[in-house]
Amino acid sequence: MARSFVVGPETVRMLELGHPWVIADRYTRRWPQARAGEVAALTDEGGRFLATALLDPGDRVAARVLAFSPIRLDGDWLRTQLTQAVARRRQADLSATNALRLVNGEGDGLPGLVVERFADFLLVQLYARSWEAHLDLLTAVLAETVRPAGIYLKTRPRQTRELAAKGQTGKLGRLVWGQKASFPLPVIENSLTFLVDLQEGLHTGLFLDQRRNRQDFMARVGGRRVLNLFAFTGAFSVAAVAAGARQVTSVDAAGAYLDRAAENFRANDIDPRKHEFLTGDCFRVLEELVRAKRRFDVVLMDPPSFSTTRQSRFTTRGGTSELVAQALRLLPNGGLLICSSNHQKVDLADFLKEIRRGALQAKRELRVLATFAQPEDFPFSVTFPEGRYLKYLVMEAGGVPADGPGG
Incomplete structure (x- = not known):
């Protein structure tokens, strides 16, 4: 028989709306001693049953709902x-x-x-x-x-x-x-081969939530010059080359990731020496590309929600507009800017505001052609909006003066 744990009025309201988290508060601090993983019955102060949950005492999310009915975790x-x-x-x-x-x-x-x-x-x-x-x-x-x-x-x-x-x-x-x-x-994704590691580091080397977006990307880059910022292990770069991109430049702060990107190229019988890999902070590399008057037809930026390098600290909430402004200096009229964010706390409206700031700073036009999120194997409940975290926007750049960047 599961022990009962009382939650406060605010948590009651959230549970009644179907949200699966109990955030630590003064009520959870009064709970009896419990071990992580204990299955508990959550009740209101009157003893009314609300949900069956897994407890995580001491964590910010003190309990996670398994069901809004009595169950046994067996x-x-x-x-x-x-x-x-x-x-x-x-x-x-x-x-x-x-x-x-x-x-x-x-x-x-x-x-x-x-x-x-x-x-x-x-x-x-x-x-x-x-x-x-x-x-x-x-x-x-x-x-x-x-x-x-x-x-x-x-x-x-x-x-x-x-x-x-x-x-x-x-x-x-x-x-x-x-x-x-x-x-x-x-492993195989969209008929391409990628190399993963299930032991080393925080990430396997392939972000599965971008699978469908990479498929869309492949349909847009044929014959074009592509700049892939925050390239990680190069999945988008491999997809671009496989789809017939003329030239692909991959940029990441971590040289080890770009080494793995080159391995992914070779795993698909693509010679990495025919393409460009630039190690460095993306802001600095963008500045260098602008100074060199480089031009690209497609710029993709898929930064982590937070990253730290020796040169800078990046957060989606604060750095997107600067990236957009710089990237637009590399794109001609009709070029594509593709921006993605996996930051759970930045919704689509806020993300668009950051992109708008960058476009205004660069004095360029941006038109959204398509918006995507995560694919069907990343479902989320309508009662848990945090589950819709991925934002992926395909935009067409315009507004370059006649004497501005050319093709």
């Missing part, structure tokens, strides 16, 4: 949730892809838990300590339901920004079930 319940999540992926076009997200946390009714499939292997990522107590059950049901060759676990560390800035991420993943994979592991 094999039968978890098997049902996972089976439904797998079935939900039939809505996505995965005909040329073997890398996808199988469980998207709150969007699949399993808050704080992410499961991704990379070829024959699964990567489980825990964004809440509460799931650690149920790891054996989770891996057993995943093995039975999905039948992978092996299952890797990656617990998201706290202070990830600081660790990444110091280069101290190291080997964060480990095998928890089945056979070992050989890394780098090749």
Whole structure:
């Protein structure tokens, strides 16, 4: 029988609206002592049942809702949730892809838990300590339901920004079930090959939420000169070359990422020496490209929500407008500026305001041709707006004076 934990009026209101989080407050600080992962019944001050939740005492999100009804977190319940999540992926076009997200946390009714499939292997990522107590059950049901060759676990560390800035991420993943994979592991996305690692660092090397956007990107870049800022391991760059881009320039502050980008080029039988890789802070590199009077037909910027280099600190909320202003100095009339952000706390309206500031600063016109978000294997509930985090805008640049940048 689950113990009862009382929540305050504000949390009651949010739970009644279907939001799955209990944010720590003066009511949660009065809860009886509990361990991370305890399954609890949440009630109002009158004892009325509200939800069944996993507890994370001491965290900002003190509890995450599993169901708005009494349940037991056992094999039968978890098997049902996972089976439904797998079935939900039939809505996505995965005909040329073997890398996808199988469980998207709150969007699949399993808050704080992410499961991704990379070829024959699964990567489980825990964004809440509460799931650690149920790891054996989770891996057993995943093995039975999905039948992978092996299952890797990656617990998201706290202070990830600081660790990444110091280069101290190291080997964060480990095998928890089945056979070992050989890394780098090749996977297929949109018929292209990418190399991933389920053990090293914070990221696998391929952001699956951009799959459909890369497909759209490929339809726009044929015969064009492409600049890919914050290129990471070069997935968009590979997609551009494969789609017939004339020249691709990839920029990232981390040379190690660009080395992996070159490996992704070679994995697709593309000679990286025929294209350009620039290591450096994107603001500084943009300034150098402007001074050199370089021109591009397509500029893509997909920065992390936060990054730190020796030269600068970037945040989506504060740096997008400057990036846009500089990028527009490289684009002719009719050129495409593609801006993406995965910052959960910046909604589409705020993102557009930042882009507008950059366009006004550059005295250029920008027309939005298309907007996209994450694909179908990243579902989110309408009661959890934080789940719609990815913003991807395709824009046409105009307004260059007759004596301004040319083609």
